Amino acid sequence: MAAVAISDATDGRRxxxxxxxxxxxxIRGVWDESRRAIAAAPDQRVVVDAADVDYCDxxxxxxxxxxxQQRKAGDVQVANLHPAFETLLQxxxxxxxxxxxxxxxPRRPAVEEIGVITAGxxxxxxxxxxFIGETTAALVYALLHPSTIRWxxxxxxxxxxxxDALPIVALISFLLGVILAFQSxxxxxxxxxxxxxxxxxxxxxLRELGPLMxxxxxxxxSGAAFAAEIGTMTVNQEVDALTTMGLDPVRFLVTPxxxxxxxxxxxxxxxxxxxxxxxGAMTLQSFSIPFVTFVHEVEGIVxxxxxxAGFVKSxxxxxxxxxxxxxxxxxxxxxxxxxxxxxxxxVVSGIILLVVVDGxxxxxxxxxxx
Amino acid sequence: xxTPAPIADPIISVRGLTAGYGDVVLLExxxxxxxxxxxxxxxxxxxxGKSTLxxxxxxxxxxxxxxxxxDGDDIIAAEGDAxxxxxxxxxxxxxxxxxxGSMTLAENVRLPLEEYTDLxxxxxxxxARMKLSLAGASRGRFxxxxxxxxxx
Numbered sequence: 001m002a003a004v005a006i007s008d009a010t011d012g013r014r015x016x017x018x019x020x021x022x023x024x025x026x027i028r029g030v031w032d033e034s035r036r037a038i039a040a041a042p043d044q045r046v047v048v049d050a051a052d053v054d055y056c057d058x059x060x061x062x063x064x065x066x067x068x069q070q071r072k073a074g075d076v077q078v079a080n081l082h083p084a085f086e087t088l089l090q091x092x093x094x095x096x097x098x099x100x101x102x103x104x105x106p107r108r109p110a111v112e113e114i115g116v117i118t119a120g121x122x123x124x125x126x127x128x129x130x131f132i133g134e135t136t137a138a139l140v141y142a143l144l145h146p147s148t149i150r151w152x153x154x155x156x157x158x159x160x161x162x163x164d165a166l167p168i169v170a171l172i173s174f175l176l177g178v179i180l181a182f183q184s185x186x187x188x189x190x191x192x193x194x195x196x197x198x199x200x201x202x203x204x205x206l207r208e209l210g211p212l213m214x215x216x217x218x219x220x221x222s223g224a225a226f227a228a229e230i231g232t233m234t235v236n237q238e239v240d241a242l243t244t245m246g247l248d249p250v251r252f253l254v255t256p257x258x259x260x261x262x263x264x265x266x267x268x269x270x271x272x273x274x275x276x277x278x279x280g281a282m283t284l285q286s287f288s289i290p291f292v293t294f295v296h297e298v299e300g301i302v303x304x305x306x307x308x309a310g311f312v313k314s315x316x317x318x319x320x321x322x323x324x325x326x327x328x329x330x331x332x333x334x335x336x337x338x339x340x341x342x343x344x345x346x347v348v349s350g351i352i353l354l355v356v357v358d359g360x361x362x363x364x365x366x367x368x369x370x
Numbered sequence: 371x372x373t374p375a376p377i378a379d380p381i382i383s384v385r386g387l388t389a390g391y392g393d394v395v396l397l398e399x400x401x402x403x404x405x406x407x408x409x410x411x412x413x414x415x416x417x418x419g420k421s422t423l424x425x426x427x428x429x430x431x432x433x434x435x436x437x438x439x440x441d442g443d444d445i446i447a448a449e450g451d452a453x454x455x456x457x458x459x460x461x462x463x464x465x466x467x468x469x470x471g472s473m474t475l476a477e478n479v480r481l482p483l484e485e486y487t488d489l490x491x492x493x494x495x496x497x498a499r500m501k502l503s504l505a506g507a508s509r510g511r512f513x514x515x516x517x518x519x520x521x522x
Contacts, residue, residue, distance in 0.1 A: 236471065237464040244428050245482055246457035 002026040002060075006037045014044045016067070019052035022060025031063050038070045046071065051080035061088050131250075131327045138250045139258065153256040154263075161222045162264030166271065169217055173272040176213060177201060177279025185287050194287045198297035201280035206302055210273040211310045212358055215317035218265060219350035223325035226257050227346035230329025231339040239330065254326040258319060265318035266311060273310070309370050313361050317354055324350045378406045379442075382427065387436035389419075389426050395434070396422050428460055429453065458486065475502060 002020040009015055016034050020026065038046050048067055053060070068076045081089065108116065142149045185197045230253055233239050242249050281294040328346035332338050380403035390396040396419040404410040414420045425431045427438050429445040438445050445456045469478045479498040483489060489497070 232471070238470050240425075240430055241462065241464060241470075243430055244457055244460055244462045245485075246454035247485060 002030045004030045004034050004037070006033070008041075008044070009047075012044055014038070014041045014046045015049055016046060017049040017052065019054075021055040022053055022063060023055065023057050024059035027059055027063050031066070034063070034067055035070065038067065038076065046076040048076065048078045049080055050078055050082070050085070053081065053085065056082075056085040056088065058088075061085070061092070064089055065092055127331065128327065131323070131330070134250045135254055135258065135323060135326075138248065138255045141251070142255050142259070148251070149259065150252065150256050154259050157257055157260035158264055160225070161218065161260050162268060165218065165221055165264075165268060168221065169214060169268050169272050170275050172213060172217060173205075173210070173275040174279040176209060177205065177276035177281075178283045180204065180209075180276075181280040181283035185284065189287065194284065194289055195293065195297055197284060197287075198280065198289070198294045199301040201277060202298035202302040203306060205276045205280075206273050206310045207306050208310065208358075208362075210276060211269045211313045211317060212354065214269045214272045214314065215265065215321060215354050216351055218261070218268070218317075219321045219325075219354060220347050222261065223321045223346045223350045224343040226322060226325030227328040227332075227342040228339055230326055231332035231342035234330060234332040235334065235338060249330065253330075254323075257326055258322040261318040261322035262315060265321070266314040269311065269314040305370055309361075309365055313358065316357060316361075320353050320357060321350055324353060380404060380439075381406045381441055382410075383437075383439040383442075384427065385437045385439075387423070387426060387433050387438065389422055389431065389433040389436075391422075397426075400436070428462055429457060 002018065002022050005017040005019070007015045007017070014037065016037055018030065018034075022030070034048075046067075048064065050056075050064070056064075064078050064081075068078065070076055078089065180201055181197055184200055185194050188194055188197055230239070233253070239249050239253070242252055277294075277298065281291050284294055285291065325346045328342045328349070331345075332342040382404040384403075385401050387400040388395060388398050389400075400423065402410075412420050412423060422431070426433050427445075429438070433446060437447070440456050441459055443452070443456050445453065448456055469475070470481070473481070476498050479501045480494050483494045483497060487494070
């Protein structure tokens with residue numbers, strides 16, 4: 001327990017005699033009482049007599065510092081404190097302790113803020129260009145020297161990117177086909193044009209939605225996984241270890257992932273195209289359009305160039321998803337949230353890039369009349 | 371009584387190393403030699419630049435100026451195969467072990483052997499089993515294996 005006895009000496013000084021153990025769990029009442037005693041005697045000098053203090057932890061020292069701070073320098077003195085505790089007390093400059101524990105971040109002027117953001121974007125762009133260069137060089141080297149590719153890693157990643165993604169790709173594609181067919185068939189029925197829903201689904205899925213939705217799913221699934229895996233390796237110094245072993249992290253980590261994505265994304269896109277057509281065909285059965293008629297209609301409207309327009313995009317999407325996932329992983333900084341941030345950035349920037357590149361493809365196909 | 375080791379040429383030679391992050395200079399004009407067989411300790415408070423110095427010594431970070439020579443070869447100026455040849459002379463035991471979490475312990479041992487030697491799979495397997503047996507089977511095996519790989 002801790003206690004304080006308050007008295008006034010004959011020379012006019014107020015004496016606060018502290019006793020017992022000054023610990024965080026015992027000083028609550030003592031602290032308030034001591035403060036009130038000092039406040040009640042504004043014209044008296046104060047002596048805090050610590051002769052009977054048996055023990056003093058950090059909280060006890062804080063109490064003494066606070067009592068000293070109650071008046072201007074020199075008006076409150078601590079006396080008879082055990083030398084061990086006195087040493088502790090001397091560690092702190094009472095006047096220097098007034099700073100805010102969590103000061104708000106200094107606000108920059110708007111122009112400076114814009115400059116900092118622009119510089120950050122410029123640095124990110126520089127890193128992306130360097131990464132694209134390194135990755136291209138590594139891929140070209142891998143193509144010229146296939147034996148240097150870590151095929152075991154490639155097949156392992158293929159399984160995770162491709163086979164493990166089949167259920168989610170199937171579900172989303174099927175529902176997309178169903179929804180697209182249902183939403184378009186209802187208004188088109190008013191004109192007796194339900195049969196053209198097959199044309200709509202065939203063209204929309206094979207040219208646009210099949211590759212794009214598959215790529216977005218993979219960006220959320222595999223892109224984030226790549227960023228998290230490589231990010232964790234970065235945090236655990238495994239990437240540093242690779243470098244000090246003389247192994248190129250791009251060849252070791254990025255190349256297998258890009259090759260796996262290049263192999264799997266087009267296959268998943270084909271799978272998504274077929275499943276979405278199946279969903280559309282099943283929905284149109286409820287509008288009295290038989291399966292055979294649906295297939296015949298799709299065959300009539302979708303030609304090889306339509307199919308290739310979507311299929312070619314899936315290769316580019318694969319490189320974007322894997323590349324951005326690996327880049328964000330390699331950019332991972334230190335800290336508890338760093339890996340999560342890397343995965344988030346991989347998904348966000350991956351999806352933005354996919355949509356932008358898809359737009360570029362749309363313009364390109366329009367210009368080329370594909 | 372131990373006989374002092376004969377003075378040898380420096381195996382690591384740091385000259386005029388100035389390094390930091392952005393505008394912050396953490397190390398300025400640092401220079402020292404580490405000789406073969408010498409145990410060299412770098413002491414300093416938290417944030418004083420010990421890890422930064424080590425990262426520069428093993429070529430993970432480019433310095434603002436200065437040079438680091440490993441066995442007479444400048445690791446900072448070297449590129450490509452020359453750099454890889456220097457790095458192969460270095461063993462690093464990271465604080466976190468830095469073994470590859472996505473691989474088994476055996477694969478961790480096999481990796482550098484597969485990459486840098488023309489040993490057969492059986493020969494590599496034997497070496498891997500020997501190293502794994504050195505690491506023991508109890509707790510701390512992961513860390514011990516990291517040391518074994520760093521020293522090999």
